[in-house]
Amino acid sequence: MSAGRDRLGTVPVWRDVRVLRIVSQIVFLAAIAAGIWWLLNNLSTNLEESGLNIAFRFLRETAGFPISEGISYEPTNVNGYAFLVGIFNTLRVAVVGIVLTTIIGTLVGVARLSSNWLVRKLATLYVETVRNIPLLVQLFFWYFAVMLTALPLVKNAIRLPGPIYLSRRGLYMPWPTLTESFGTWAWYILGGAVLGAAIYAVRRIQLKRADRPGFPLAWAALGFVVVVIAGWFLTPGSPLGVDIPVLKKFNFEGGMWLSASFSALLIGLATYTGAFIAEIVRAGILAVGKGQTEAARALGLRRSLVLRLVILPQALRVIIPPLTSQYLNLTKNSSLAILIGYYDLLNVGTTIFNQTGRAVEMILLIMGSYLSMSLVTSLVMNWYNRRIKLVER
Amino acid sequence: MKRVVLAVVVLALFIPLCVVGQTTLDTILARGRLICGVNAALPGFGFLDAETGEFAGFDIDYGKAIAAALGVDVEFIPLTAGERLTALQTGQIDVLLRNTTWTLTRDSKELGLDFCPTTFYDGQGFIVRKAEEIESIKDLDGATVCVTSGTTTEGNLADAFRLNGLALNTQVFAETEAAFGAYDAMACDCYTSDKSQLASLRTTAAVPDDHTILPDTISKEPLGPLVRHGDDEWFDIVKWVVFATFFAEEYGITQANVAAFTSDNPEIRRFLGLEGGMGAKLGLANDFAVQVIEAVGNYGEIYDRHLGPDGLDIPRAGSLNDLYINGGLIYCPAWR
Numbered sequence: 228m229s230a231g232r233d234r235l236g237t238v239p240v241w242r243d244v245r246v247l248r249i250v251s252q253i254v255f256l257a258a259i260a261a262g263i264w265w266l267l268n269n270l271s272t273n274l275e276e277s278g279l280n281i282a283f284r285f286l287r288e289t290a291g292f293p294i295s296e297g298i299s300y301e302p303t304n305v306n307g308y309a310f311l312v313g314i315f316n317t318l319r320v321a322v323v324g325i326v327l328t329t330i331i332g333t334l335v336g337v338a339r340l341s342s343n344w345l346v347r348k349l350a351t352l353y354v355e356t357v358r359n360i361p362l363l364v365q366l367f368f369w370y371f372a373v374m375l376t377a378l379p380l381v382k383n384a385i386r387l388p389g390p391i392y393l394s395r396r397g398l399y400m401p402w403p404t405l406t407e408s409f410g411t412w413a414w415y416i417l418g419g420a421v422l423g424a425a426i427y428a429v430r431r432i433q434l435k436r437a438d439r440p441g442f443p444l445a446w447a448a449l450g451f452v453v454v455v456i457a458g459w460f461l462t463p464g465s466p467l468g469v470d471i472p473v474l475k476k477f478n479f480e481g482g483m484w485l486s487a488s489f490s491a492l493l494i495g496l497a498t499y500t501g502a503f504i505a506e507i508v509r510a511g512i513l514a515v516g517k518g519q520t521e522a523a524r525a526l527g528l529r530r531s532l533v534l535r536l537v538i539l540p541q542a543l544r545v546i547i548p549p550l551t552s553q554y555l556n557l558t559k560n561s562s563l564a565i566l567i568g569y570y571d572l573l574n575v576g577t578t579i580f581n582q583t584g585r586a587v588e589m590i591l592l593i594m595g596s597y598l599s600m601s602l603v604t605s606l607v608m609n610w611y612n613r614r615i616k617l618v619e620r
Numbered sequence: 621m622k623r624v625v626l627a628v629v630v631l632a633l634f635i636p637l638c639v640v641g642q643t644t645l646d647t648i649l650a651r652g653r654l655i656c657g658v659n660a661a662l663p664g665f666g667f668l669d670a671e672t673g674e675f676a677g678f679d680i681d682y683g684k685a686i687a688a689a690l691g692v693d694v695e696f697i698p699l700t701a702g703e704r705l706t707a708l709q710t711g712q713i714d715v716l717l718r719n720t721t722w723t724l725t726r727d728s729k730e731l732g733l734d735f736c737p738t739t740f741y742d743g744q745g746f747i748v749r750k751a752e753e754i755e756s757i758k759d760l761d762g763a764t765v766c767v768t769s770g771t772t773t774e775g776n777l778a779d780a781f782r783l784n785g786l787a788l789n790t791q792v793f794a795e796t797e798a799a800f801g802a803y804d805a806m807a808c809d810c811y812t813s814d815k816s817q818l819a820s821l822r823t824t825a826a827v828p829d830d831h832t833i834l835p836d837t838i839s840k841e842p843l844g845p846l847v848r849h850g851d852d853e854w855f856d857i858v859k860w861v862v863f864a865t866f867f868a869e870e871y872g873i874t875q876a877n878v879a880a881f882t883s884d885n886p887e888i889r890r891f892l893g894l895e896g897g898m899g900a901k902l903g904l905a906n907d908f909a910v911q912v913i914e915a916v917g918n919y920g921e922i923y924d925r926h927l928g929p930d931g932l933d934i935p936r937a938g939s940l941n942d943l944y945i946n947g948g949l950i951y952c953p954a955w956r
Contacts, residue, residue, distance in 0.1 A: 475762050566798060
């Protein structure tokens, strides 16, 4: 026995599993660090050799090129601001796209489980068609085949109530503008928000004490809306004006303009990602055992409450992590915008680097922008995921 | 084994960046092949001919001319407007022949590029639909303009509209085909680019006769070959190959007669490599100019082949692209 222990005690270092584990990890890390160092060194040596130094001064130089979409911008603004316009446009399509794709995905996902044969088959047809065709091809389809062929010329624009005008140039619609008395009304909005928050807090505590489900948010929203509407009438003069688009020689002017490129990109991204989300939603609902529904019904819960209190909380646990990936995909796929003429951050970034020749700097900025957008999305979704996940002991 | 292959591939990816100290000329001669960055979709200047499967055009001929001077093969790499400068900076190509405008920024040390003599003097213009009854740029107030990204055109466009106090809407595309396609589908009121390019693109419109090019020229667009900054030996070679085509036209030396051309004029004798050892001074064969003319002909012949009446039909007589003796800017320095 003692001889055996002795043998164990004298295992040489190079065969000791614990030592080997640590050493192998250190070696691995060192290899990665060396690799990164080598690449960076390579880059800086080569840039120095060709006389190109990394510098971001060009961001403060006048841009001098036009951008027609997004927040107010003039060619006399600086490159850095032009890039911000691009970021804004990417965020705009990503945020609206995420909302839209979630709605499409949820509806189609539920439809795929419908007991109605036609609804089920149509949903299946949609999912199988859309997710099996490359996104770029779909974007070209939406832009060149739908927007630029099916829609009328700007002079014969379709007039929808509003008035909203639909043509090959995109969508022109009335848009509110702030008037002088908006400042007064803003106080009512603020007051309404405070009241809403207070109602929400009180109602939540009440419900918690009574230990029963309810909708504290609905009461809060009601309070907010009442104050805001009352404020509208109490404010002297209308706090908001309306800017209505009018047809000029070439285009409509005034109002809000959503370009055909934006619409094509938005529809393309939302329907494409929606097909994937539908499958995720379907998987999530199927993951909740049938017995759960039956048990909840046996307890006497209404159908809506079964869904809200029993099915969804369990389904969401399965849905959220893959859903996050789809949101990230949508944001990153929006970089295809440049191919159909939408001013996203890659489009503007490319223009800046062509005007200034600062390729490395711009690529770094573009990568950094996408990375931070994605990380923020992940952060929010992970926080939500932690909140809804099964609490285990 | 697989891992070794992978490692070699990954290493190979980075090796071109590490090669230092070798001149462009040495690299090309060792490779036996000249690599040119070109346009693949601009009829007349550089495009992939669907019938022959080969590149053809004005810029392509200059690639062939440089290769002939060196006595090597030539390879053409199609590049987009956005890729072209980086491709040259990183050494992916030896010379850029892709209708690139000579600007101060691009020529500066900051970008690491040098411009060779201009081979085509161009200017930016607009193509519009005849039905719109637009006479000049002043009628374009509030119009939507389609543009290709990665060019000087975006900046010129903004400047011209600012100068005239006109409202401007633009739409920028990565690819010329998409940008012009959007204009052709009436998503834009006009398309803007270098006039030579407009002439070329008009032929690709659904109904070319429906479109017209406005008389306004809003910019200077001298187009010519580019090389990397810092390799003067290579810079000189490309410059003098271009000059050779100018020289040959001035003295009536053509593709057909260059082999048998004789003269008592000492400058022509130096050009033909009969005396003076001019080629050797550049690191080339003394008869390099003869090789160039034999391969592609003189400037006038190259122009007529692609841009003349049989090609894009861009009028030359009296334009900036005529010989200096006819009032143009095509001028070769002294061959001595």
